[in-house]
Amino acid sequence: xxxxxxxxxxxxxxxxxxxxxxxxxxxxxxxxxxxxxxxxxxxxxxxxxxxxxxxxxxxxxxxxxxxxxxxxxxxxxxxxxxxxxxxxxxxxxxxxxxxxxxxxxxxxxxxxxxxxxxxxxxxxxx
Amino acid sequence: xxxxxxxxxxxxxxxxxxxxxxxxxxxxxxxxxxxxxxxxxxxxxxxxxxxxxxxxxxxxxxxxxxxxxxxxxxxxxxxxxxxxxxxxxxxxxxxxxxxxxxxxxxxxxxxxxxxxxxxxxxxxxxxxxxxxxxxxxxxxxxxxxxxxxxxxxxxxxxxxxxxxxxxxxxxxxxxxxxxxxxxxxxxxxxxxxxxxxxxxxxxxxxxxxxxxxxxxxxxxxxxxxxxxxxxxxxxxxxxxxxxxxxxxxxxxxxxxxxxxxxxxxxxxxxxxxxxxxxxxxxxxxxxxxxxxxxxxxxxxxxxxxxxxxxxxxxxxxxxxxxxxxxxxxxxxxxxxxxxxxxxxxxxxxxxxxxxxxxxxxxxxxxxxxxxxxxxxxxxxxxxxxxxxxxxxxxxxxxxxxxxxxxxxxxxxxxxxxxxxxxxxxxxxxxxxxxxxxxxxxxxxxxxxxxxxxxxxxxxxxxxxxxxxxxxxxxxxxxxxxxxxxxxxxxxxxxxxxxxxxxxxxxxxxxxxxx
Numbered sequence: 001x002x003x004x005x006x007x008x009x010x011x012x013x014x015x016x017x018x019x020x021x022x023x024x025x026x027x028x029x030x031x032x033x034x035x036x037x038x039x040x041x042x043x044x045x046x047x048x049x050x051x052x053x054x055x056x057x058x059x060x061x062x063x064x065x066x067x068x069x070x071x072x073x074x075x076x077x078x079x080x081x082x083x084x085x086x087x088x089x090x091x092x093x094x095x096x097x098x099x100x101x102x103x104x105x106x107x108x109x110x111x112x113x114x115x116x117x118x119x120x121x122x123x124x125x126x
Numbered sequence: 127x128x129x130x131x132x133x134x135x136x137x138x139x140x141x142x143x144x145x146x147x148x149x150x151x152x153x154x155x156x157x158x159x160x161x162x163x164x165x166x167x168x169x170x171x172x173x174x175x176x177x178x179x180x181x182x183x184x185x186x187x188x189x190x191x192x193x194x195x196x197x198x199x200x201x202x203x204x205x206x207x208x209x210x211x212x213x214x215x216x217x218x219x220x221x222x223x224x225x226x227x228x229x230x231x232x233x234x235x236x237x238x239x240x241x242x243x244x245x246x247x248x249x250x251x252x253x254x255x256x257x258x259x260x261x262x263x264x265x266x267x268x269x270x271x272x273x274x275x276x277x278x279x280x281x282x283x284x285x286x287x288x289x290x291x292x293x294x295x296x297x298x299x300x301x302x303x304x305x306x307x308x309x310x311x312x313x314x315x316x317x318x319x320x321x322x323x324x325x326x327x328x329x330x331x332x333x334x335x336x337x338x339x340x341x342x343x344x345x346x347x348x349x350x351x352x353x354x355x356x357x358x359x360x361x362x363x364x365x366x367x368x369x370x371x372x373x374x375x376x377x378x379x380x381x382x383x384x385x386x387x388x389x390x391x392x393x394x395x396x397x398x399x400x401x402x403x404x405x406x407x408x409x410x411x412x413x414x415x416x417x418x419x420x421x422x423x424x425x426x427x428x429x430x431x432x433x434x435x436x437x438x439x440x441x442x443x444x445x446x447x448x449x450x451x452x453x454x455x456x457x458x459x460x461x462x463x464x465x466x467x468x469x470x471x472x473x474x475x476x477x478x479x480x481x482x483x484x485x486x487x488x489x490x491x492x493x494x495x496x497x498x499x500x501x502x503x504x505x506x507x508x509x510x511x512x513x514x515x516x517x518x519x520x521x522x523x524x525x526x527x528x529x530x531x532x533x534x535x536x537x538x539x540x541x542x543x544x545x546x547x548x549x550x551x552x553x554x555x556x557x558x559x560x561x562x563x564x565x566x567x568x569x570x571x572x573x574x575x576x577x578x579x580x581x582x583x584x585x586x587x588x589x590x591x592x593x594x595x596x597x598x599x600x601x602x603x604x605x606x607x608x609x610x611x612x613x614x615x616x617x618x619x620x621x622x623x624x625x626x627x628x629x630x631x632x633x634x635x636x637x638x639x640x
Contacts, residue, residue, distance in 0.1 A: 029603070031524020031539060033561035036584050036605055068136070090583070092602050093158030094151065101147050108143075 003059040004118030007069055010056045014049040015110045018103050021046060025099075043084055050077040064120045069113060076105050161478055162602050164567035164625065165380025165413035168351040168359055174385060175206050177393035178471070178488040185218060185323065185344065185389060189225040191232060197320070198239040205385070205392055208356040212319035213240055219390045220346045220410075221304070221322025226295050228328035234304075235290045238265045242367050243284075244315065247307035248324060249454060249571070250436055250596045252297040255617025256283070258573055261309035261634075262545050265289045279545035281618065296614075298438030298508065298576075298594065299328040301344065301406045301456050309545070310371030313381065313412050313626035317350065317360050319390075321410045330506070331439060337404040337460065337499040343396070347451075347486060348410040349383035373627055378534050379566065380413025380627045386476070388487045395488045398463050399495035404433075405459045409451045412626035415567060415599070417477040418486065419448040420461055422470055431501060434458025435593030437576035439506040444592050448477055452569035452599030454624035457590075460501055463491045509594055512578060512609045516557040521550065525600065525623055525633060526565035535632035536623065542632030543622075549635035550621075557611045564600035568628065571597040573619040573637070577610035597624055612639050 020042045028035030054077050057070040079102045086095040131139075188195075195216050201209045202219065215221025215236075226232045238244050243266050247259030256263075262282035270286075302324040306315035323344045336342075353359040361377045364370040373381060388394050409416060420428040430446040433439060436456050449457055466472060474486040528537040535542050539549070552558060559580065562570050579591035583604050591598070598606050622634035 028563060028605070029524070029526065029565055031522055031526070031563050033522050033563060033605055033607070036563075040584060090162075090601055090603060092162065093154050093160060097150050097154045101150065 001118055001120075003056065003063045004113075007053070007056040007060050008113050008118070010049060010053045011106070011110050011113045014046065014053055015106050017042065017046045017049055018106045021099065022103070039087075043087060047077070047080050047084055050080045053077070064118070066116075069109075072105075072109050072112070076102065076109065079105065162567070163382075163415065163478065164602075165382040165627070166377050167382045167384055167483075168361060168377070170352040170359065170384050171354040172205065172208055172352045172356060174482065175392055177482070177485045178395040178473070180206065180391045180394045182343075182394035182396035182487065183389045183391050185220045185223045185346075186216075187225050188216075188222045191230065193224060193232060193234045194237070195221065195234060196237045196239055197244055199241070202390075204350075204387065204390060205352060205356070208352065210352065210356050210358060212358070213315065214319045215304070215322050219319035219321070221320075223322065223344055224304070224324040226293070226324065226326050228299055228326055229294075229296050231292060231294045233290050233292045235288060236265065237288045238267050240267060242267065242311065242315075243270060243308055244320065245307050246289075246291055246304055247573075248291070248293055248302055248304045250300065250302040250456075250576075251293055251295070251324075252574060252614045253291075253293050254615045255619060257291040257293060258617075258619060259291065259307045260545075260618060260620070261307050261312070263289075264308060282545070295326050297326065298506075299326050299331045300434060300436065300438035301325050301408065301458065303346070303408050303410065303454075303456070305410070310630050311367050313373070313630045314360050314362050314367050316410065316626055317381070317412060318358055321346065321348070323406075323408060325406070330508075334502050334505065335498070335500045336433065337402045337497075341399070341401060341499065342404040342406065344389070344406045344408070345487075346389050346408045346410045347416065348387050349412075349414045349483065350385050350387055351383040352385065371630055372533075373630075375534075378627065378631060380625050382414050382483075383411075384483060386479075386483055386486050393482075393485050393487060395490055397492045398489045399493045399497075400464045400466070400468055400491050401495050401497035402460055402462045402464060402499045402501070403489075405461060407451065407457045407459060409453050409455055411453050413453060413628075414483075415450065415452050415478055416486065417448050417450045419475055419477060421473050421475055422466060423473070428461055428465065428472060431460040431462075432457055432590065432592070433460055433501065433505055436596045437594035440593040441506060441509055442504060443501055444589050446589060449590055450478075450599065452567070452597065452624070453626065454569055454571055454597045455595075455599060461489075463489060464497055466491055468492070468494060510576075510578070510611065512557050512611060514559065514580070514609070517559040517609060518556050519552070520559045520561065522561045522563070523635075524563045524565075525568040525570060530632045536628040537632055538622075538635045541635070543634035543636075545636070547636065548618075548638045551638045551640060552612045554616050554639055555611065555613050557609065559607055559609050561605065561607050562598070562600060563605040564602065566602050567600065567625065568633070569597050569599045569624040570621065571624040572610070572621045574614055574639070575610045575612055577608040580607040580609050582606045612637075616640060
C-alpha cells in the first residue's frame with residue numbers, strides 16, 4: 001500500500017518538474033540567459049525524479065504485483081535520458097518533439113497511477 | 127470501483143501512442159536539416175564548371191597612406207566562358223587587398239560610380255565613428271538627386287560621389303575586410319561583389335618566422351548563384367536595389383548559393399610547395415556557414431593549426447581537425463603541405479555542405495622546397511585579460527525572428543533596427559559582459575571592439591573560440607557570454623547579426639559610446 005502511495009507522490013513531483021522545462025526553455029529563448037541554467041537544473045531534477053520513479057515502480061511491482069508502472073516509467077526514463085543528451089548537444093530536431101512526447105507520457109502516467117486503486121493484485125490474476 | 131481496462135485495450139492504446147511517437151520522431155528526423163542550417167539555397171541556371179580546375183586568383187595589393195578606390199560596375203568571367211556583371215571595388219571581385227601597418231593611418235578615398243548609394247565599413251577596424259561606415263552615411267552616386275535613401279536619420283552624414291575614410295589602425299595585427307554597409311541593402315551589395323580584404327601587420331608578428339610571401343594566402347570564401355544570363359542571381363524584391371529592400375519570402379532566413387567561390391573563382395585549385403602555408407581565411411558569404419577540413423585523396427586529414435582569430439594572433443597555436451567558420455569570421459591557419467607526399471592533392475571541404483557545396487578548393491603539392499618557417503609555441507603576449515569582476519554591466523540580448531512592420535523580420539531584444547534609436551549607451555573605457563541568445567544561427571558582430579568568448583551554451587568556450595574575436599557564431603538555441611572593453615573612440619557604432627539578410631531585415635542595433 002505504502003509503495004503505491006510513494007509512486008503516486010514521485011509521479012506527481014515528476015509531473016510538476018517536467019512542466020517547468022518548456023517554461024524555462026521559453027524564458028531562455030526570450031533572451032533571458034538565466035533561463036538556460038534553469039532549464040539545465042530542471043533537466044537534472046526531472047531525470048533524477050525519473051530514476052526515483054523507476055525504483056518506486058520496481059517496489060510496486062514486487063509488493064503489489066503490478067508491472068505496468070515499471071514498464072511505463074522505464075520508457076519515460078529512457079526518453080528523458082536521450083532528451084538530456086540531445087539538449088546538451090543542441091540536437092534540436094530531436095530535443096523538441098521528444099520533449100513534447102515526454103511531457104505527454106508523464107501526464108498519461110500521472111492519470112494512470114491516480115486512477116488505479118492502490119491494491120495488491122491477487123496472485124494468478126495478473 | 128471503476129472498471130479496469132482490458133489487456134487488449136491497454137495494448138491497443140499503448141501501441142497507437144507508440145506508433146504516433148515513432149512517426150513524430152522519424153518525421154522530425156526526415157524533415158529537419160541535419161546538421162542545422164539557416165537560409166535557403168538558390169540554384170544556378172547555368173552549367174557549373176568542374177571542381178579544382180580554375181586557378182586560385184590572388185587579389186592585387188594596395189598599400190600606402192593614401193589609397194583611392196573607384197566603385198564601379200564591370201563584366202567579369204567568374205565561371206569559365208560566362209560573362210557576369212559585378213559591382214566592384216576597383217574593378218575586381220574581391221576588391222584589392224589593402225596592406226597596412228599597425229598605427230600607421232590609411233586614408234581610403236572611395237568614388238561611387240555605381241547606380242546606387244554605398245557606404246564602406248572596415249569590418250574589425252578600430253575606427254573613429256565618422257569613418258566607420260554607418261549605414262546611413264551614404265555616398266550618393268552622381269544624379270541620385272531627390273531619390274530617397276533609406277530610413278530617416280537626422281545624424282546621417284551623406285556625401286556626393288566621393289568620400290574619404292580614415293583608418294588609424296591603432297590595433298592588433300590581423301586580417302580585416304571591407305564591404306558595403308548600406309542601410310537595408312548590405313546583403314545584395316556584398317553579393318554583387320562589394321567586398322575586399324585588408325591586412326594589418328606589425329613588427330612583432332613579422333619577427334615570428336611564420337610562412338610569408340607567396341606562402342601566405344588571403345582566402346575569401348563566398349557562395350553565389352548564377353542566373354541563366356550569367357548574372358549573379360539574388361532574390362531581391364526590388365532588383366534595381368533602389369527603393370524597396372528585402373528578399374522574397376522563402377529566402378528571409380538567408381540566401382545560400384550553390385557555387386563556392388574562393389577569391390572570386392569557383393572551387394579553385396592552387397599549386398603549392400611541400401612546405402607550410404599561412405592561410406588567412408575569411409567567410410564573406412551572406413549566410414552560409416562552413417566547417418572546414420583539409421583532406422587528402424586517401425582520406426587522411428591534415429591538421430589545421432590555428433594561429434589567429436578575427437582580431438589577431440592567439441597566445442598559442444590551437445590544433446583543429448575541422449574548423450567551423452560563420453559569415454564574417456576569420457581564421458589565421460597554418461597548413462603543412464610538407465607532411466604529404468609530392469603530387470598529393472589536399473582538398474578543403476565543408477562538412478556542413480552537401481553535393482557540390484561540400485567542396486571548397488584544393489591545393490596541389492607540386493614542388494619540393496626548403497622551408498625555414500616555424501610556428502612558435504608562444505605567438506603573442508598582448509591579449510587583453512578582462513576579468514568578470516571588472517565588468518560594470520551585464521546585458522542580455524535575444525536574437526530571434528519576429529514581426530517587423532507588416533512582414534517577417536529579425537529582431538534584437540524584440541526590436542527591429544531604427545537608426546534614430548539608441549539601444550545601448552556605454553562609457554568609453556567600461557568593461558561589459560554581454561549575454562547573447564539565439565533562436566537560429568546568428569553570427570553576432572560588434573563594431574569598434576574585439577571581445578573574448580567567456581562561455582558558450584552555459585559551458586566552457588569551444589576550441590575555436592580562442593583569442594580575440596569581433597564576431598561570435600551562435601548556433602540554433604545557443605547562447606554565449608562575451609566580455610569586452612569599449613575603448614578607442616566615442617560615437618555611434620553598431621552591433622548586428624552578420625547573416626547579411628538578417629542584418630538588412632532589422633537585426634541591427636545602435637551602440638553609443640559616450
